[in-house]
Amino acid sequence: MALPNDPDPKLAEYAHPEKLVTTGWLADHLDDPGLVVVESDEDILLYETGHIPGAVKVDWHTELNDPITRDYVDAERFAQLMRQKGIGRDTTVVFYGDKSNWWAAYALWVFSLFGHPDLRLLDGGRAKWEAEGRPMTTAAADRPAADYPVVERDDTRIRAFREDVLEHLGKPLVDVRSPDEYTGKLLHMANYPQEGALRGGHIPGAKSVPWARAANEDGTFKSRAELEALYGGEVGLAPSDEVVVYCRIGERSSHTWFALTQLLGFERVRNYDGSWTEWGNAVRMPIEREVEPAS
């Protein structure tokens, strides 16, 4: 049974208010049966230093990725992971994490590939929960194993591969990396190794909208009106547009994917998880460079 939605007025403005919860709502529902809270962080040790009581950890690096191929786990492995974490197909899953929910949004996006019905993000993530002095514990979560069906991953709807992006050229692309990564300047910085790519720059036609522009200082999402002014007004995207978002490995762009699809109601946004670590390393990919980002 899915849990009730958070009736918070800020959330009610969004296209899919049921996809976010506030810290207050989560605190009130922590003990509800049918809820599993998942912490997913960029820093994989952070959970061990203290987490929301009852929350389980999902490690993006070791648990969501296939150990051999650069891909996500398959249906069988995902089902095993869910059973082991105590998540059933009808469980309401609330994700939270560090860095304004980058990795939490990334985990949510990967869960979405498997079509898990009720996935929500904690607005403001770990930092907000801690800043409000809410309870944290180092006690390991002890959840009984659950049943989870083997459901095939659907890579067609919200995920883009390199070939898809090549076909997509000319349609809206959003590069959510930092301005220096976008322009290709990072390659030229003296004495610094380039982080994982042989070429710098961006996919031709991509607009630069660093992911953090969708977030407030406290890590919560900006209001619907602010997000519309940014993606609609400034960048010129419309909810009916076909959009591809990317970053370095697809984690920061999951945050933007979430903002566009869940908060603004875009229906055709795909995350290119190969992102710059594929595009900037692959042979003969078209690349654009410029000194300053256009926007």
Place this chain on the structure above:
Amino acid sequence: MTAEVLPPALAEIVDLFATSPPRDRLELLLEYSQQLPPLPSRYAEHPERLEPVPECQSPLFVAAELGDDRRVHLFVDAPREAPTTRGFAGIFHAGLDGLTADEVLAVPGDVTSRMALAEVVSPLRLRGASALLGRVQRQVREQLATASPTA
């Protein structure tokens, strides 16, 4: 077999990681993150005296001081919200602090890859840890050069 070129304290840490099961390696990293000593006031009050290590995904700052005895003293700072980064900082502090300049400079750049952490930590993390070692060694080299221009 590769460990004999490492200083004993660091070799011991590397062995400890390499021979532990993956789950315990994370636990160990957490312990080292908790062992990183706080900065003395001359750095705590003047964080600009520490050099940033931008290769790390989280803020990390380091200063290596070469004492009159040619021994190296390490001062590293990383935020509490970045325990993995603190963990690597703690490892290098435990393994390098108090060694001679020559011993520090002799540590191979790939030492972090010998700790069998690639399975549990992302590659970018390991690169950040190597970058930390690189900065320490460069700072030591610079101070050696200042101390005796012919060195």
